[in-house]
Amino acid sequence: MGDAEHGIDPGVLNRIAGEVKELKAVGVEVAIVVGAGNYFRGAGLAASGIDRVTADQMGMIATIINSLAMQDALERIDLYARVMSAIKINQVCEDFIRRRAIRHLEKGRVVIFAAGTGNPFFTTDSAASLRAVEINANLLIKATKVDGVYSADPVKDQLATRYQTLEYDEVIEKKLEVMDTTAVVLCRDNGMPLRVLDMMKPGALMRAAKGLDEGTLVS
Numbered sequence: 001m002g003d004a005e006h007g008i009d010p011g012v013l014n015r016i017a018g019e020v021k022e023l024k025a026v027g028v029e030v031a032i033v034v035g036a037g038n039y040f041r042g043a044g045l046a047a048s049g050i051d052r053v054t055a056d057q058m059g060m061i062a063t064i065i066n067s068l069a070m071q072d073a074l075e076r077i078d079l080y081a082r083v084m085s086a087i088k089i090n091q092v093c094e095d096f097i098r099r100r101a102i103r104h105l106e107k108g109r110v111v112i113f114a115a116g117t118g119n120p121f122f123t124t125d126s127a128a129s130l131r132a133v134e135i136n137a138n139l140l141i142k143a144t145k146v147d148g149v150y151s152a153d154p155v156k157d158q159l160a161t162r163y164q165t166l167e168y169d170e171v172i173e174k175k176l177e178v179m180d181t182t183a184v185v186l187c188r189d190n191g192m193p194l195r196v197l198d199m200m201k202p203g204a205l206m207r208a209a210k211g212l213d214e215g216t217l218v219s
Contacts, residue, residue: 001038007038008038008069012200014077017073017074017076017077018077019203020032020074021077022206023206024110030110031101031113031131031132033112033113033124034113035124036059036062036063036066039059041059042055042056045058045059053121059116060086061087061115063114063115063116064093064114067083067085067114071083071093071112080107080108080109082110082111084096084100084104084112084113084114086114086118086119089115093114096113098134101135102136111135113127113131122182123179125142126179126180126182129184129187129192129194130186132187133192138193139194139208139209140187140193140194141208142196142197143198143199143204144198144199145199146196146198147162147197147215148162148164148196148216149196149215149218150163162216164216165218165219166216166218167219168187168218168219169188178194178218179194184218187218194217195214195216195217195218197215198215
């Protein structure tokens with residue numbers, strides 16, 4: 001949503017698409033999990049009184065909207081992309097099928113995973129960890145608003161320091177809120193390296209893909 005309060009900022013969308021194209025140009029296979037915080041979050045809706053399961057289902061549908069926007073941005077710069085949804089919405093995009101997703105990647109397509117895990121009470125962080133494990137990814141990138149994991153909120157605490165590396169259990173024990181605990185445990189139990197970086201920093205994705213020191217590596 002860029003600097004707006006909600007919705008989609010075309011400029012941000014196009015910039016991210018351009019960085020994905022740069023990754024594809026050097027032979028990186030790319031799969032993307034999209035959230036829907038630019039519209040609303042299921043937990044937030046539930047706090048306002050909406051049934052939690054219904055709220056989460058609304059959030060899943062919102063991720064499909066974002067995924068279609070991302071697919072369009074990629075296709076406008078001549079990349080092949082496929083949206084695969086964890087909930088059935090066949091007239092809009094494909095159902096998620098693990099082997100088909102892997103085949104899309106092998107054929108050079110960008111795969112966009114929508115609708116989280118398809119289940120309420122699970123965040124898109126958990127969906128990202130799950131899909132990364134399912135497609136045998138080499139690296140899971142948590143693209144966020146800060147340039148790594150800090151000892152405290154760097155906005156509120158000027159003495160907060162950035163971790164260069166962390167272990168999964170450190171993240172859980174110190175309650176660092178990198179991703180939700182379910183997502184971190186899934187990465188830990190399957191040996192999936194996780195790198196947290198600032199998605200607004202130009203070149204950050206490429207540096208992470210090349211294995212350079214970018215953000216914080218959790219392994």
